[in-house]
Amino acid sequence: MSFDDPIDRRGTHCVKWDAMETLYGVSPDDGIAMWVADMEFQPPQCIQDAVSAMHDHGVYGYFGDESKYRAAIQWWMKNRHDWDIDPSWIFTTHGLVNGTALCVDTYTQPGDGVVLFTPVYHAFAKVIRANGREVVECDLVNDYGHYTFDFNAYDAQMTGNERMVILCSPHNPGGRVWTQSELKAVAAFAERHELIIVSDEIHQDLTFGSHKHIPTAKLSGLSERLITMTATTKTFNIAGSHSGNVIIEDPDLRERFANRMLALGISPNSFGLFMATAAYSPEGAEWVDELRGYLDGNRKIFDAGINAIPGLKSMPLEATYLAWVDFKDTGMSREEFTTRVEKHARIAVNHGPTFGSGGDTFLRFNFAAPRAQIIEAVTRMQAAFADLQ
Numbered sequence: 368m369s370f371d372d373p374i375d376r377r378g379t380h381c382v383k384w385d386a387m388e389t390l391y392g393v394s395p396d397d398g399i400a401m402w403v404a405d406m407e408f409q410p411p412q413c414i415q416d417a418v419s420a421m422h423d424h425g426v427y428g429y430f431g432d433e434s435k436y437r438a439a440i441q442w443w444m445k446n447r448h449d450w451d452i453d454p455s456w457i458f459t460t461h462g463l464v465n466g467t468a469l470c471v472d473t474y475t476q477p478g479d480g481v482v483l484f485t486p487v488y489h490a491f492a493k494v495i496r497a498n499g500r501e502v503v504e505c506d507l508v509n510d511y512g513h514y515t516f517d518f519n520a521y522d523a524q525m526t527g528n529e530r531m532v533i534l535c536s537p538h539n540p541g542g543r544v545w546t547q548s549e550l551k552a553v554a555a556f557a558e559r560h561e562l563i564i565v566s567d568e569i570h571q572d573l574t575f576g577s578h579k580h581i582p583t584a585k586l587s588g589l590s591e592r593l594i595t596m597t598a599t600t601k602t603f604n605i606a607g608s609h610s611g612n613v614i615i616e617d618p619d620l621r622e623r624f625a626n627r628m629l630a631l632g633i634s635p636n637s638f639g640l641f642m643a644t645a646a647y648s649p650e651g652a653e654w655v656d657e658l659r660g661y662l663d664g665n666r667k668i669f670d671a672g673i674n675a676i677p678g679l680k681s682m683p684l685e686a687t688y689l690a691w692v693d694f695k696d697t698g699m700s701r702e703e704f705t706t707r708v709e710k711h712a713r714i715a716v717n718h719g720p721t722f723g724s725g726g727d728t729f730l731r732f733n734f735a736a737p738r739a740q741i742i743e744a745v746t747r748m749q750a751a752f753a754d755l756q
């Protein structure tokens with residue numbers, strides 16, 4: 368199957384299509400689902416084969432002997448990200464929202480502050496609040512359509528109650544691939560305020576052009592305060608397998624995490640492990656490179672069409688397939704531009720304020736779909752805002 372081939376996901380328990388009418392009032396009959404961060408593509412054949420082999424065997428018991436699975440993760444981190452890890456550093460959680468929750472639960476206490484650089488992936492704040500911790504929003508600076516940090520402001524904001532910072536690297540929704548000096552500044556900030564760093568690198572594989580993801584763990588001297596989270600699920604579009612890697616070098620941090628996993632009775636899901644082992648392979652890598660090229664083509668078409676509408680600005684992405692579009696210069700209220708997108712263009716998107724402070728004038732569009740669908744979405748957007756042309 369090529370990335371251009373449409374796949375009808377309606378009526379398949381697919382949250383992106385089957386929940387959009389309830390949540391956004393956009394009918395799947397003639398609407399376009401551009402919200403949830405999963406792709407309209409099948410994963411590569413190596414993953415399909417792994418699932419077929421499970422099915423052919425026909426027995427779905429507990430998983431044992433994780434050596435191949437761990438070696439596959441180790442191979443991927445070395446080959447794709449030039450990062451050496453030891454297989455014993457890896458924990459498998461039920462996805463990375465689960466991984467985030469486990470980190471918050473393990474390394475902070477109720478009432479502690481957890482720092483987020485906002486706007487940022489919405490589940491972080493949900494998990495922090497649901498665990499009875501306090502979200503500390505440090506606003507990213509929108510520097511002419513490019514998010515940067517302002518550590519002087521963040522230093523002034525700290526009260527001493529903060530224990531953890533969660534970094535989204537690459538950044539969802541701004542699409543930044545943080546540079547070495549930015550990562551060093553995050554590390555220095557964490558050191559100044561004695562914060563544990565949770566580095567969520569789920570979008571590490573989907574970068575564009577010359578932008579190269581740098582694992583936070585490659586910075587020296589950080590291991591005693593660093594937890595890294597990665598996954599196959601965004602990269603290979605297998606989010607339903609709900610599996611994630613939490614990678615911890617420091618033995619003390621590792622022991623605390625292991626105890627918490629034990630206390631909560633968390634053990635891996637066979638499907639996730641079979642799929643991840645197949646994904647992190649040379650065949651998987653080849654597919655990811657084709658995917659990145661295809662996504663880059665979609666990104667260019669989407670951005671050109673959206674930026675041609677006066678008042679709309681799509682943030683230039685360095686990674687991810689999630690376009691972050693600013694409607695501020697239309698002068699419209701949030702209700703008006705959202706209504707135009709949902710009711711006139713019939714596109715379901717993520718609303719900016721759910722990403723925290725700084726998201727008010729934005730909507731997030733997922734463009735990981737066959738190109739014809741992206742062209743159709745752009746055409747509908749141009750019609751919905753035709754009076755501005």
Ligand SMILES: Cc1ncc(COP(=O)(O)O)c(C=O)c1O
Nearest residue numbers: 404462463464465488539569611
């Ligand atoms: C930064 C980030 N972390 C985690 C997730 C979700 O992780 P999971 O499906 O493994 O829980 C997403 C999904 O979009 C994300 O963008």
